[in-house]
Amino acid sequence: MPLFRLVNFNKMGVPRIRIIKNDDPNYSPDLSQFGKGAFIEPYPEEFEFKSSSSDQIYKVTKVKDNYKCNCPGYYRSYSRECKHIKSLKK
Numbered sequence: 001m002p003l004f005r006l007v008n009f010n011k012m013g014v015p016r017i018r019i020i021k022n023d024d025p026n027y028s029p030d031l032s033q034f035g036k037g038a039f040i041e042p043y044p045e046e047f048e049f050k051s052s053s054s055d056q057i058y059k060v061t062k063v064k065d066n067y068k069c070n071c072p073g074y075y076r077s078y079s080r081e082c083k084h085i086k087s088l089k090k
C-alpha cells in the first residue's frame with residue numbers, strides 16, 4: 001500500500017512527521033487542518049529479498065510507480081527491471 005510522509009510544524013516550528021498509508025497513490029488530504037507549512041510527500045516503500053546465491057539482502061524501494069533495486073541485475077538491465085521488481089509488479 002502506498003506510503004506518505006506528512007510533515008507539519010508546531011508553534012515552535014518543530015516538525016512533526018507522520019507516516020500514513022493510503023490506497024490512493026495520489027492521496028492529497030486538505031493540509032490546512034495541519035497548520036502553516038504542512039506538506040505531504042510520497043514515502044518509499046521498502047521490500048527486502050535475500051540473494052539466492054549469497055547472504056546478501058537486496059532492497060527494492062518503491063515511490064509511486066517507480067521501483068529501484070540495489071541488486072546487480074537491476075544495474076545490468078536496460079529496462080531497470082530485475083527479478084525482484086518483476087515479482088513485486090505481479
Ligand SMILES: [Zn+2]
Pocket residue numbers: 058069070071072073074082083084085
Ligand atoms: Zn533486484
